[in-house]
Amino acid sequence: MKSMMRKGLTAVLAAGALMATAACGGVTEPGSNGSAASLPANSEKPAASTAAADKKEPVKIVWWHSMGGELGKAIDKVVTDYNASQTGIKVEVVYQGTYDESLNKMKASMDSKSGPNMIQVFEIGSRFMIDSKAITPVQTFIDQEKYDLSQLEENILGYYTFDGKQYSMPFNTSNPILYYNKDMFKAAGLDPEKPPQTFEDVKKAAASLTKDGKTGASFAIYGWFAEQFFANQGAEYVDNGNGRTAPATKSLVNSEAGLKTLSWWKDLVDTKSAVNLGRKTDDTKKAFLAGQVAMTLDSTASLRGIVDAAAGKFEVGTGFLPKPEGAAQGGVVVGGASNWILNNKPEAEQKAVWEFMKYLAKPEIQAQWHISTGYFPITKKAYDEQIVKDNMAKYPQFKTAVDQLHGTKLSKATQGAVMGVFPEARQLVEGAIEEALTAKKPPEQALDDAAKAITEKIGNYNKTVAK
Known part of the structure; x- marks a missing residue:
């Protein structure tokens, strides 16, 4: 054996x-x-x-x-x-x-x-x-x-x-949440207690926040975020029940959920309501903490560090991961x-x-x-536990993260995709996002090419494992 x-x-x-x-x-x-x-x-x-x-x-x-x-x-x-x-x-x-x-x-x-x-x-x-x-x-x-x-x-x-x-x-x-600068929201005439909930809300807010040399948003080109945007729309990332009812054979990154997400993201960059700072979340985090961008995405695990680093400079607000208006019920993947x-x-x-x-x-x-x-x-x-209650009182923003987790209905989409070549697939998706945001390829072509490449890798992996 x-x-x-x-x-x-x-x-x-x-x-x-x-x-x-x-x-x-x-x-x-x-x-x-x-x-x-x-x-x-x-x-x-x-x-x-x-x-x-x-x-x-x-x-x-x-x-x-x-x-x-x-x-x-x-x-x-x-x-x-x-x-x-x-x-x-x-x-x-x-x-x-x-x-x-x-x-x-x-x-x-x-x-x-x-x-x-x-x-x-x-x-x-x-x-x-x-x-x-x-x-x-x-x-x-x-x-x-x-x-x-x-x-x-x-x-x-x-x-x-x-x-x-x-x-x-x-x-x-x-899981990822939206971080935003409450002070910049106030200055732009936006309600600092009402973070944007949809793609459309983010676009409108980002346009209002982009002024005086500062930009409304910046999201790192991170495959994890793409996976989360799919789950939040109740959409699966690979076939066969997200690879959970049977081994995945096909990537679905070029499906409607993917195209909606990348088209929205590219529109934000094209209209200069968002700035593309590349693949590193550290770079978007630094820009956010420097007050150069009003909204960003980051892990809930970064919350304490972000809130502490912003102390004395501005108040940090948090919101759920946004999704397209009218999207199916979804949630986040851990x-x-x-x-x-x-x-x-x-x-x-x-x-x-x-x-x-x-x-x-x-x-x-x-x-x-x-x-x-x-x-x-x-x-x-x-x-x-009292130490958790005390921490929640000190960092009330963490309630957003807990509520988002508890508000997620478990489904094949929110359980998360399963495939043996996931790390490689994540890199290919990041490449596709990069190509679209820098106008090297239209969003549809970039996603089609990524889906094809990932599907081929899944096929090769499945053949090897089956031997």
């Missing part, structure tokens, strides 16, 4: 699904794995603790992650606190660079078993993780002890659920990453990982993680 797993992994790696660089922001059913199937049911006492007692030493597990800087410090604290809270398990945490870098290191480690027990993977790498057959679905452990998933956020769990099975545990979760259990490790270690995953999901742990990072709590009761 392990040999089969390695062959399956090798085949997936040959598809080159994860060679493109991706940023912040899916999965279906693999064949069963012997290692996962042979795991015995939980006893009353946690299995990891039993194993540790038998060995007279803790079960050691290694967690690879991709959180640098202050986020990395927040992870270090979580792990330090966990290790101090019990003696049966010892977690070693290792930063492995970007999501792509970490996955590439995981691939190289599979045969030698020198890799981690648990790895943090960005959401668009989920399809690859399942096709690799290198993981034990967390559903295995959920079923063994009848773990109550209802305590977690349904809209967050939904992304990592396939055919009714939970494959990984959500960890760092965000971005971020989840944690996966690798199946080439002993059963006792896999069980220890599960125990640690449950710890990470506790309300008090999620509350602290949320306060430290700005990511959503994945556990509902975390919002009842």
Whole structure:
């Protein structure tokens, strides 16, 4: 079985699904794995603790992650606190660079078993993780002890659920919101308490805000935003139920939802109501904080940083992601990453990982993680923790993010698209947006070309995985 797993992994790696660089922001059913199937049911006492007692030493597990800087410090604290809270398990945490870098290191480690027990993977790498057959679905452990998933956020769990099975545990979760300068709104005669809700609202507001050398809006050319605009219109990004009822075979980026979005975006730039600053969200964020643009899009995880940086200069307002007037009901897709259990490790270690995953999901742990990072709590009761209530009072703008998440109705569109070549597809979509905004191609042609290229890559990937 392990040999089969390695062959399956090798085949997936040959598809080159994860060679493109991706940023912040899916999965279906693999064949069963012997290692996962042979795991015995939980006893009353946690299995990891039993194993540790038998060995007279803790079960050691290694967690690879991709959180640098202050986020990395927040992870270090979580792990330090966990290790101090019990003696049966010892977690070693290792930063492995970007999501792509970490996955590439995981691939190289599979045969030698020198890799981690648990790895943090960005959401668009989920399809690859399942096709690799290198993981034990967390559903295995959920079923063994009848773990109550209802305590977690349904809209967050939904992304990592396939055919009714939970494959990984959500960890760092965000979605995009509209940020706007309330002071500039007031100066332009706009109601600072009423952010634009539709594409048409944004266009009208941006035109009023563009004056005195300042521009109404700037949105980074980021594939994640394109994916969100589709979901917010209730539109699927790939065929076969967004790749969730069957493996995706065709890109839908050139559908009506895509054309409406790109045409609107290009019109804003062409009329100089918006300025194109390229692909980096950091560049649009800097322009927004400098008071050069009145509206921008960014992750909810950036909220605290943006509000703090604007303090003393202007008041930051937040609004839902806009959509075309009259669009179908939709919502946002969660971005971020989840944690996966690798199946080439002993059963006792896999069980220890599960125990640690449950710890990470506790309300008090999620509350602290949320306060430290700005990511959503994945556990509902975390919002009842006093530190979260205090933080919400200090940053009332975060209510927009929570309301947007809770207002999203789970559907195939809002669960998020699933395809093995997602990182590459994201790059191709960004290229298409860039071509349209810089007038190298009309929006329709740019999207048609991107859809064709993505569909070809999906086909090649599917053929390779099927071998």
